[in-house]
Amino acid sequence: MNLDHHAHFINREVSWLLFNERVAFEAARGDNPLFERLRFLAICASNLDEFFMVRVAGLKDQLKLGVGRPDNKTGMTAAQQLTEVANRAHAHVNHLYRLWNKTLLPALRKEGIDFTHPSQLTQAQRAHLEEYYHHHVFPVLTPLAVDASHPFPLLANRSLNIAVLLEPIAVRLPHESPLFAVVQVPSVLPRYLELPTGGRKRVFMLLEAVIEMFIDTLFPGHTVLEHACFRITRNADITVDEESAEDLLEEIEREVKKRNRGAAVRLEVQSSMSSELVETLRDWLELEAEDIYAIDGPLDLTFLMRFSAMPEYAHLRFPPISPQVPPDFIGETGLFEAIAKRDILLFHPYESFDPVVHFIHLAANDPQVLAIKQTLYRVSGNSPIVLALARAAENGKQVTVLVELKARFDEENNIVWAKKLEEAGCHVIYGLVGLKTHSKIALVVRREGERIVRYVHLSTGNYNDNTARLYTDLGMFTAREEFGEDASLFFNHLTGFADPPAWRRIATAPHGLKDAFLKLIHREIDHARAGRPARIITKMNALTDKDLILALFEASRAGVEIDLLVRGICCLRPGIPGVSDHIRVSSIVGRFLEHSRIYYFLNGGEEEYYLASADWMTRNMVSRVEILFPVLQDNLKQRLKHILDVQLRDNVNRWILAANGQYEKVEPKPGEPKVASQMQFYLEACGAADETAKALAESMIPRTPPRLLP
The missing domain is CATH 3.30.1840.10 (Polyphosphate kinase middle domain)
Structure with missing residues (x-):
């Protein structure tokens, strides 16, 4: 059977517009606080601006240059895509303004506010x-x-x-x-x-x-x-x-x-x-x-x-949340000492980003720290991490910072920070030619007695203290020797002329990451064909890479059960008999922007969990520097398993992608308890015994079923 057929894919631009429609739904639902609905409407408008400035602009450039190459998945030409985008975008914009005029303005007037x-x-x-x-x-x-x-x-x-x-x-x-x-x-x-x-x-x-x-x-x-x-x-x-x-x-x-x-x-x-x-x-x-x-x-x-x-x-607005102290730091007196004992997982925004900031601040002032190395992709306007890196250099430490100048729409901000870091004495590099460095990694090299210990932080999200309160991301601290070696080799690869090394634990793009994912998928196929249970669960922002989609089709045909949590663009069409009938695609859109990337493979019972800076997009595989890293500690694996399980049971903010390419809202069945994954994670971070936190978290769960505008 030919798996590479146009009917098996969804056009990327169409899929993005469907995502923005799901964001608009949050502005339409009456059980969200009124000013949060206004915020979602503003997000929709901002998203559309960027979509036109980048994606539509790119299609228009193709048309002007006479590029006749069609989309490699759906076969649509640039002209066909522009027509489809225009039809859908006009309907979407009309919907947004009906929502503003017919629903949100009258709701504001009821609150005594008028334009x-x-x-x-x-x-x-x-x-x-x-x-x-x-x-x-x-x-x-x-x-x-x-x-x-x-x-x-x-x-x-x-x-x-x-x-x-x-x-x-x-x-x-x-x-x-x-x-x-x-x-x-x-x-x-x-x-x-x-x-x-x-x-x-x-x-x-x-x-x-x-x-x-x-x-x-x-x-x-x-x-x-x-x-x-x-x-x-x-x-x-x-x-x-x-x-x-x-x-x-x-x-x-x-x-x-x-x-x-x-x-x-x-x-x-x-x-x-x-x-x-x-x-x-x-x-x-x-x-x-x-x-x-x-x-x-x-x-x-x-x-x-x-x-x-x-x-x-x-x-x-939504009641404010207070990010909690990560449980592994409770009772600890020293950050380095805590990391030396065990790997530590951070789940933002439910758990505080402060330990990450403190990690760099502590290293900047610690006389035992010899060097700090870090990648910066998007940072906040008054970044405490950048200030700490500058202070570390002023304190005489070896500080190497890769500032990605090509982070779209953050170029000006990153240029400012790059200059400040250079003035402070940091060694600043701008990445590799032709690639965006999208990896999220920090390395602290510390002398402890007669030995050198390397402390590493790896993350799915940016070193941005502002977005850490708005985006859901996962980070991990570790002092494992193999991670420290990989981190040192990674920075040497970025700053020098060395070929990509043989990694001990991590995998990186553009050399090897896609192959690593394909091997993990094909291993599940082998298990399924051998009659063993086979399972893949992924959580990411977008899925567009054709090779990975075709591998998932092959896995589905082999009987591998696959759940894909894809927040935004998804070019894979699930539920096609004989092609993707073992694949289910969900999308969670809620108060926080789902940004973490988790990859799970059953592996014949020897379960493996990975976190990454990369989505399954072609650009992540071939034109960016990315890191995939395994989670090895059993209790952290159980946490990731719980996160995936709760999100797959979410019946408040989850949508399911149907075979016809449309998304259907998941609603609780009669008598079924509501599962709002984001608020459940916050409740768990607060502690189930804390009744005050419990009442606060429960107040954020919508209680009446939303309805779309006509």
Whole structure:
């Protein structure tokens, strides 16, 4: 049977849009707190921006270059994918704005919060806005005329603008067209402002609406015929010729500056904008009709992320959680001493990220520590880990830091940190040519008496203290000698010219990781064919690699039972008779972003568990430096088994992918207890005996079944 058939796969771009629809579901469900629903809506909008800036932009580039190569799984050409994406994206955007207009705005009004329009203003509010406009907004605005001597301006990516049609107050000749101008809504001012009400009700107005109220002040001597907001999304992917770049940091700095000037890939316009004005913008931006999104509501809903964080509305958000002390550190007096006793697993955000930060801080100040080596992919804006690394170098320790400058949309932040680390005396490297270093590893080399001990931290997530409170990730501390040797060899491989070494415990990409996974899958196939129980469970963010998918199809045909927990993109179509009928695909979307990667193989009863920085995506296997590492300690294996088991029983936030390519929401059966895996893990971290924590965790579990908007 030919397993490599187009019908056996789901297109990557379509699968991503299905994922964003699952995020939108969290904004729609009435049992989520109102401001959390606003946050999910903002996440959807932000996700769509990145999707267009990278994925749609890439397809458009293929089309422009005349690349006829179809998608290697579904056989769809770039043109076919763009059409399919446009159809689905338009429906998705319409759904998001129906949700905003029909559900979330009325819900805000019930809480005494409203977004108003000029026609609804009181005289006092209008006077307040007029004063605010003239003192705070007008001085910042710069109207841009567009005519023969003023070409259409190169408006920044994702900036909010107002298109204006004008005519002189003096007589205009019949054959003359209206004048055209653009006013950029300044991003340096707050997107929304509160109006005086004289009561308990709170009223807000968006900045662009304020500008439109007084837009005639920008064009004295002219009559404003029409004004409407628009927003351009541009190709924001950067291309760097690493082979010929003399200074990679400087080259990436130059490319990042070009990001705002990429080709337009999407135009969002107010639905009230006239067709003539839409066509004018479309013509100038060289876009197709399918690239125009008419919006019935405020453009750029990402402002809701900040709005939903207003401190006075804590009662409309999830109750805060307090990350707990990891159990293996309870009662310990020294971090190094605790790690020397046994391997320690950390489960974020339920367990605190502080031990990881403390690990680097302690090493920076410990006179017995000789060297620190660490990879940094995405770090926070005021990273305590980076500050500790800088201090370690100032204290005379050998500090080597690989800062990945090509981490998409974090390039500028990482460039800043790279320079600060270099100034402090750290040896900073920018990775290997042509590859992104996506591995998460830290090594501390410490003298203890007459011997050298290497302490290692490995993780599925970034060294980012902010996202460690929002993403679910797993990390492991170990002082095992074989892990220490592998860690030293790994950094030597990154900083020198050595070929990839023979690892004792880990496997790495781009040399060997895919082969390692394929061997593990084929070993389960061998067990199944020999009549032994065979089982694979994986948890990852995305599954796109064709070779691994085909291996899973083969395993299914051999009778291997397979459960795939895939949060986002999944190109494998499960449930196809004779192909993937032993494969089940689930996706969990909830309060925290599922980010950990766990790989389990039954292995004839000798169970093996692995954690990794890598998903099963082709880019992770061939164009990134990744690490897969085994979990060897029995109690930690049992913890991972429990995590997978609970997530596969989740009936609050889990979706199941059907053979038709659609996701179906899992709901508790009559009489079945609710299992909300994320909140159960938090409850367990707090301790089952802690009744206060138990009550708090239970309050976060939705109690009424959600329903989708029509």
